[in-house]
Amino acid sequence: MYTWQLEHWPNYIFDQQTGVYWTEKARLASQRILGALEVVPAELGSEAKLDLMVSGAIETSAIEGEVLNREDVRSSIKNHFLSPGDKLAIHDPVAAGISALILEVMDLYEEPLTEERLHHWSELVIPQTGCWRTHKDAMQSVSGPIHNPTIHFEAPPSDRVPAEMESFLQWFNGSSCELPGIARAAIAHLWFETIHPYEDGNGRVGRAIADLAVSQTLGQPMMMSLATVLSRQRKAYYQHLNKASKDSLDVTPWVDWFGARVLDALEGAIGVIQHVVKKARFWDSIEARALNERQTKLIRKMLGEETASFREGINAAKYKNLARCSKATATRDLQDLVAKGILTPVHSKGRYARYRLVLE
Incomplete structure (x- = not known):
């Protein structure tokens, strides 16, 4: 059975010590990132942040099989910080949309998550959407030949989506804040993906929710690219999501796997900062x-x-x-x-x- 068919849905349970462990690890890694940024020139810190945002925008789309032009993504994000007369040309509106989503999550991470905000994110990811799905056909994740398909997952019927999302948003903005932060982020992502409220773009919006939750846990805009880590482990990512959406509301294995990926992403951010510093020193060394x-x-x-x-x-x-x-x-x-x-x-x-x- 899918978890949304279980009697006690959506009352997820997990081992508290697992949630606390990964939350503490994430906070320590975040402090190391802040320490690294304090000892590098401001322009290098900004370059590292830009690199991470570009990677996040590209990789969250790559997970869905969509290839974006890196230069358009980079220009879209840079435009956010430029005056109107200095704006760079953007040729791909999809790149501009996902970049805008990444920036909004970072800029407004303290704001409540609302239905209107999610619809806006959906519109940024897939233009001309921005409303809950309404079709009567089952929303399924399917692979294999048409004559013998494999159904990996089926979401709740469309007529249940408004009520399901209302419960999710009440939880996210309310009682969830008492949970260990990384467990909250893991469950928020899983819960949203289980409902699968949009016709398309659920993965990208769901990962934005995870980014938002991690930023709220750390008390600052997320200086990492979780999507890059998930993209590199795409097969395992889908396997863990699918397994956590079936048979049991005990999601400890999912929280454990997700927490490790958040830590990977945070440690990767430190690596990006170090690489940016290396590049700057390299240019200085070859100037003559x-x-x-x-x-x-x-x-x-x-x-x-x-x-x-x-x-x-x-x-x-x-x-x-x-x-x-x-x-x-x-x-x-x-x-x-x-x-x-x-x-x-x-x-x-x-x-x-x-x-x-x-x-x-």
Whole structure:
């Protein structure tokens, strides 16, 4: 049976010690983040926050199979802090919408969660929505062939959604505040996903609710990207959600798994801050070394928003396409960067030679 079909739904139960454990861990990690931000220049702290917000916007969409343009997401978030005359061009309205959602969760994390606010979030994620689902067909999560589908989950009928969401919002803004904060966030996300109140976009709105709850627990806008961690463990994420939505209202295993992912995200934020500082020091260290325009472009790419595409390093063929130069020029440029201590070989044999940045 699905949990919403059980007699005592939605009275979730969990081991209190588990909730307290992860809440204390999260608060300690949050304090380490604040400590790290205090010892770096303000502009580097802002860059780290921007990197985390961009990652969060992209990855919460990636979980649903939607690929966003990173530059549009970055520009959308940066526009929030720019004056009207300095706004950057945005080509993807979907990127703008999810970015606006991420920013609103951070800016207004202390505000109550309301039906109107959720509808606004839904509209940001999926334009021309913004109301509870009303169709009579079952809301199901299905995979496999049409002739033999596998039903992973079925949500409550649409005619139950308004009352279910009213109960959820009363709990979230009321009695839930007495729970250990990470357990509250875990249950809020699970409960919302179990109701699945919208035709589409439930995952992104549900993760925004989790972000909101964690921020309220920490008493500050969430300096982490939970969606990035969940995206990397997408299969396990769905498995734990599905398991927690069936047969029992004891959600201790879900709270335990979710709490560990929050801690992963917070520790990841510390890593982002450290990486931003490394990048700044790296630029300072190479300022005096004469680089041509092609080499500078490469380094910006390797340090910037496309870092993931250089995870295995750069080779002459890739550099040639990036810099729009000949193979000989590419090889010469790369060897020059090695000689200047900016790149180091990852694999140095002939045409298979690859290089990475020397950030340490």
